[in-house]
Amino acid sequence: MKILVAVKQVAALDEDFEIRADGLDVEEDFLLFDLNEWDDYSLEEAMKIKEASSSEVEVVVVSVGPERVDESLRKCLAKGADRAIRVWDDAVEGSDPVVIGKLLTAVIKKEAPDLVFAGVQSSDHAYAATGISIAGQLGWPHAAVVNALEYTPGANKAGLKRELEGGVSQAVDIQCPAVLTIQLGINTPRYASLRGIKQAAAKPIDLLGLADLGIAADSVGAGASLSRVRRMYIPPKGRAEMIEGSAQEQAARLAEIIREFKGA
């Protein structure tokens, strides 16, 4: 039994950042990289199944990205994943989530896992598309925004809940193998232990290129994507009227706003 967890290294912006001269992205110097928050939860869900199982369960993490992504994969290995795969070729630069999904689909076809987890979305660009695009390309059963999962390794179906809007969830029975996008809060992700971090150093991160996946260079990258970035810009500042002064002065104004509201 094998669970494949698709993860992403996301970028957060430094406090002062600048848009690149070509106007299409932020200068890379201003980006702070880390594992996507959602992926902590999907990895944890895979680890829970692995640890509760009497039979062997292999957890494989896969990511598409340049060399810096190894650091995030190493983090997943430290939390208990058995091995990692990184997919990259310079031609992949600028790919949209559907092209990233194409690469991950090729990996999944090679690996033949029983379950695929992906985060609902990434914290940087929040496309919320990669996981379900994989399901579509594989033609597998799928569910999005899963906030509870019951699965016994080897079973041909799983029970899950998907989180809807407004505090409502819905129970769903689904055939396996399946692709599930995992929501925050489904579990409590672990931190990597010191022992885990040591062990991770010895675990493999395999690098796969386009030739390994049988994918042509012209079917990845910006040209093969379903949208093209035309311009990135900093939106006009919001309308908040800033309350200045010392904390006491600011709190006094806040108390006044509260009193005005309650008097109204």
Place this chain on the structure above:
Amino acid sequence: MTMSKILVVAEQRRGELRPVSLELIAAAQALGGSVTVAIVGAHVDAFVPALSVAGVDEIITVPSPFAEFNPEVQQAAVSALIDRVQPGVVLLAHTVDTLAYAAALASAGNYGFATDVFKAEYDAGELVATRGGYSQKVNVEVDFPGKAVVVLTFRAAVFKPAEGSASPAVSSLALPAVATTSTPGDYIELSSGNDIDITTSEFILSVGRGVGEEANIQQFRELADLAGATLCCSRPIADSGWLPKSRQVGQSGKVASSCGLYLALGISGAIQHLAGMKHVSTIVAVNTDPEASIFSVAKYGIVGDIFEIGEALREQLA
């Protein structure tokens, strides 16, 4: 591409039209072009009157033996609708249901595709969609060179629901044969139990990640009591179990629908949180990050430490 036909896919759940459907119609009107609205489900005819709003040229119902949402059924239906209508633009709502099939639909059809779009317009005949990037700190304009059909998942609460009445042509489309691999079951409502129903609260003091640790919740509970406010929170606080899920404001929690004053303390303002409170007439945000997106919806902002401001406010109110 020039102004062309727009296919709007309305949403229903448990026999009710989802209000975002009428917002999509308004978005389609703003974009310009003829508007066809489609709805998939059992008893679809019941939705025709509510969808017959001004600006709708045509309604297509897709009767389905599946009463509730199933991603494979919805994808097959929308794919068949695209084949029939031949729209230039397909507007879906950026909702949990849409998240379960839109990317598969776009991949399969090789359609132009962008998600969580909050603005769409034509520039020199080319469709341009705008979405957020880097946690909504930048705006990103995307276009779709060479794509005859573009699927956009459009953000809720950008447009006011379309109003007025019209008499659109109504027809139906047969659902193509589809093999389903999942079965929807019961809906599970989040119960507030004996706790307060925050949708009735007029004054809310809400805490977010900035609160730091569970032990710090108590001082804000006391501050909320002193101020006469209901203590609420953003998602990370509820996910950590520091406050009950029923006190979570946002898309997957509750909407602060009766609220007139909302104090957001240490809440950065993720789009999902804003969905539950940005309508509130007076929002006051306190955050250490002057760039936090909460300041873009707040009426008043304080760049500062929530503990320091909280303590000073306690002294003011005591």
